[in-house]
Amino acid sequence: MEGRDCFRDGNKLYFDWLAVCIRVLYLDKREESFTMEICFSKRAERIEEGIFTILNEKKEALLREGREVFNFSVGTPDFRTPEHIIRAMEAACGEPENYKYALTDRDEMLDAVRMFYKKRFGVELYREQIMSLYGSQEGMAHIALVLCDPGDVVLVPNPGYPVFGMGPELMGAKCVGYPLYEKNHFLPDFEDIEEDVARAAKFMILSYPANPVCAVADDAFYERAIAFAKKYQIVLLHDNAYADIIYGGKVGKSFLSYPGAMEVGIEFYSLSKSYNMTGMRISFAIGNEKVIRAFKKVRSQIDYGIFLPVQYAAVAALTGPQENVLEQCRLYEERCLALCRGLRKIGWEVPDGQGTMFVWAPIPSNYTSSEKFAVDLAEKAGVIVVPGTAFGSLGEGYVRIALVYPVEKIEKAVQKIWESGILKA
Ligand SMILES: Cc1ncc(COP(=O)(O)O)c(C=O)c1O
Numbered sequence: 001m002e003g004r005d006c007f008r009d010g011n012k013l014y015f016d017w018l019a020v021c022i023r024v025l026y027l028d029k030r031e032e033s034f035t036m037e038i039c040f041s042k043r044a045e046r047i048e049e050g051i052f053t054i055l056n057e058k059k060e061a062l063l064r065e066g067r068e069v070f071n072f073s074v075g076t077p078d079f080r081t082p083e084h085i086i087r088a089m090e091a092a093c094g095e096p097e098n099y100k101y102a103l104t105d106r107d108e109m110l111d112a113v114r115m116f117y118k119k120r121f122g123v124e125l126y127r128e129q130i131m132s133l134y135g136s137q138e139g140m141a142h143i144a145l146v147l148c149d150p151g152d153v154v155l156v157p158n159p160g161y162p163v164f165g166m167g168p169e170l171m172g173a174k175c176v177g178y179p180l181y182e183k184n185h186f187l188p189d190f191e192d193i194e195e196d197v198a199r200a201a202k203f204m205i206l207s208y209p210a211n212p213v214c215a216v217a218d219d220a221f222y223e224r225a226i227a228f229a230k231k232y233q234i235v236l237l238h239d240n241a242y243a244d245i246i247y248g249g250k251v252g253k254s255f256l257s258y259p260g261a262m263e264v265g266i267e268f269y270s271l272s273k274s275y276n277m278t279g280m281r282i283s284f285a286i287g288n289e290k291v292i293r294a295f296k297k298v299r300s301q302i303d304y305g306i307f308l309p310v311q312y313a314a315v316a317a318l319t320g321p322q323e324n325v326l327e328q329c330r331l332y333e334e335r336c337l338a339l340c341r342g343l344r345k346i347g348w349e350v351p352d353g354q355g356t357m358f359v360w361a362p363i364p365s366n367y368t369s370s371e372k373f374a375v376d377l378a379e380k381a382g383v384i385v386v387p388g389t390a391f392g393s394l395g396e397g398y399v400r401i402a403l404v405y406p407v408e409k410i411e412k413a414v415q416k417i418w419e420s421g422i423l424k425a
Contacts, residue, residue, distance in 0.1 A: 043170050055386065058378045070383045070413040072401045075211070075357060079331075081276045082324045088316035089280070092309035102305030105132045109311045113269075113284055116318040121254035128289050129262075131296050132306045132314075136239055136268040136283040137163050140205070142302070143285075144171035146295045147235055148202050155193065155204035159212055159391035159398075161239070164205045176201070179394055182362075186215035190228045198232040206255070207239035209246050209355030212391045212400040216246055216354045222258045229264040235291060236265030241283075244274040244325050246355035247333040256287055266291050273357060274325050275317040280310045332357055335403040335410055342414035347423050359401040360388075364423050374399055381420035383413050 055073050062069050092098050110127040117123040133139035140163045148154060150172035156164045158177030165175045176197050180186040188206075206225060208217035229236045238255035246252045255267045266287035272278040285295055336353045343350045343361070350361040367373040370387035377399075378384050386402075388395025405413070417423070 043172075046169070047166070052386070052390070055374070055378070055384055058375070059384055062378065062382055067382045068416075070381075070405065070409070070416065072404065072413070073384045073386045074404065075273075075402050076278055076404065077273060077276050077328075077357065078404045078406075079276045079328050082317070082320070084320045085275060085277065085313050085316045089309050089313040092312040098308035098312075100308075102308050102311065104305055105130070106308070106311050106315075108315050112315040112318040113286065117254065117256070117269075117286065121257050123254050123256045125256075125286065126289070129292055130284055130286050131292050131299070132311070133268070133283050133285055133299075134281040134303070134306065135272060136241055136270040138281070139268050139283065139285050140164060140237075140239065141167035141170065142299065143203070143237060143295065144168040144173045146291065146298050148173040152202045153197060153200040155197070155201045155234070157188070157205065157207070157210070158393060159388060159395035160205070161207065161211050162391065164207070164239075165392070173202070177392060177394075178204075180210075180213055180215075181394070186210060186213040187217060187221055190224055193228075198228070198234070201232065201234045203235040203237055204229065205237045205239065207241065209242040209252065211242065211356050212358055212360055212386075212388065212395065212398075214353040214356050214358055214360045216250065216252075219253075219258070222255060222261070226258060226260045226264055230260065234264075235288075236261070238265060238267045240267050241270045241273055242356040243269065245329050245332050245357055247329075247336065247352075248354065250355075252355070262287055264288070266295075271314055271317050276328075277313065277317065280313060282306060282310050282314050332403050335405070335407055338407045338410050339401065339403065339414065342411055343417070346414060346418040348417070357403045359403065361385075361399050361401055363397055363399060366423070370396055370399055376422055377417070377420075380422050381413075381416045383417055 052073070059069055059071055059073075107127065109132065110130050113130050114125045114127065117125050144152075144154065144167060148168065148171060152173050154168045154173045154175055155178050156168070156175045157180050159180060160177075165177070168175055178188045178193055180188060204225075206217075208215065208221075210216075225236060228234070236255070240252070240254060243252035243254065254269075255261050255265065261267075266285050268283055268285055270283035271280070272283065285292060336359060339359055340350045340352045348361070348364050350359060353359045363370055363373045367376075370389050374385055374387040385399040388398030388400060391400070403410075
C-alpha cells in the first residue's frame with residue numbers, strides 16, 4: 001500500500017470510528033429525547049393557530065379544486081416598492097461592509113426621520129427620541145418588557161390588531177380590552193373605563209386610522225386621550241401604521257403633533273404600508289425620550305441592529321419623492337369605494353371606509369356568526385375574508401376585507417358574491 005493510500009485508509013477508519021461515536025453519544029440520545037415529554041410554557045400554549053390557518057387551508061383546497069379564489073384576507077399590499085427605494089437597497093447590498101452587525105441606527109437614518117417628521121407632520125425631534133424596530137409588529141410585541149412587570153394591566157382596543165393584545169400577554173401583562181362601538185364611531189369612551197382599571201393601567205394602545213375597524217380620529221379625540229393619560233399616569237402608544245392611507249381629502253396626522261403627547265407617549269411609524277416595504281421589516285418608535293432610552297436598552301439585549309442596506313432604503317423612502325405615497329392612497333380610496341358601493345348595489349349594506357387598506361363590513365342580516373359567514377363566503381363565492389372575531393370578541397358581526405386587488409378584480413369578486421346567492425340564503 002502506498003503511503004498516500006495508507007493515509008486515506010487510516011482517515012477512513014478514523015471517520016468510521018468518529019461516526020460510531022457520534023451515533024452513540026448524540027444520535028442515540030436524540031432518539032431518546034423523542035420520547036421525552038416536553039412541557040411548554042403556559043404563554044406558548046395560549047397561542048392558537050387560529051382562523052388564519054383555517055382560511056389558508058380553505059384557500060388551498062379551493063385552488064386544488066380549480067376554483068377561482070379572491071384572497072381578501074391578508075394585509076400585504078399588491079403595490080410595488082418605489083424604484084428609488086429598491087435602487088438604494090441594491091447599492092447598499094453591493095458593499096461588503098454593510099453585511100456586518102449594524103449595532104446602532106445610522107445618524108443618516110435618524111436625521112431622515114427627523115426631517116420627515118418635521119416636513120410631513122410639523123413635529124420637531126431629537127435623535128434621542130427615535131429608534132428603529134423590525135417593524136411595528138415587533139415593537140408592539142416587545143414594548144411590555146419595557147413598561148410592565150408580570151400581571152400589570154394594559155389597555156388595548158377590542159376589536160384591535162392582534163399583536164396589541166398578544167404582545168403584552170406574551171410578556172406577562174394582563175390585557176383589558178376597551179370597547180370600540182360603531183355607535184361611538186369606533187372611538188373609545190374614556191369616561192367608560194373603570195376608575196380602578198385606569199389607575200392600574202401602565203399603558204394604553206391607540207391606533208388611528210384603525211385596523212380592522214377603518215375609523216379615523218379627530219383632534220378632539222387625541223386631546224381627550226392625552227388628558228386621560230395625564231390624569232391616570234398611563235403611557236400612550238399610538239400605532240400610526242396607516243397615517244398615509246386616509247380618505248376624503250383628509251391628511252393623516254401624527255399623535256406627537258398634539259400638545260403634551262411627547263410627555264405621555266410614543267408613536268410607532270412603519271414604512272411597511274406607506275412605501276410597500278413590508279418584507280424589509282422597518283419601522284420607528286418615536287417620542288418620549290425616557291421611554292425610547294429604556295426601549296433601546298431592552299432591545300440591545302435582543303438584537304444587533306437593522307441590516308444596513310435596509311437602513312439606507314429607509315433613508316431613500318423618507319427623503320425621496322413622495323408622489324407614490326399620495327397616488328397609492330388615491331388608488332386605495334378608489335378600491336374602497338368600488339367595493340363598498342358594489343356590495344351595497346347587490347344588497348349587502350357596507351358603509352364606505354375612511355382609511356387603512358381594509359373595509360370593515362357588518363355581516364349580512366341573514367347571518368349571525370362572522371366565522372360561519374366567512375366560511376360560507378369562501379366555499380360559495382371563492383372570496384376569502386377574515387371574520388371579525390379574529391380581532392376580539394367585539395369583532396363578532398363583522399368581517400375584514402383587504403383592498404389588495406385592482407378595481408376590476410374587486411368588481412369581479414362582487415359579481416361572484418352576487419351569483420353565489422349567499423346574501424339570499
Ligand atoms: C395596525 C397595524 N400595526 C402594525 C402592523 C405591522 O406593521 P409592520 O410591518 O411595521 O410590523 C400592521 C400590519 O398590518 C397593522 O395593521
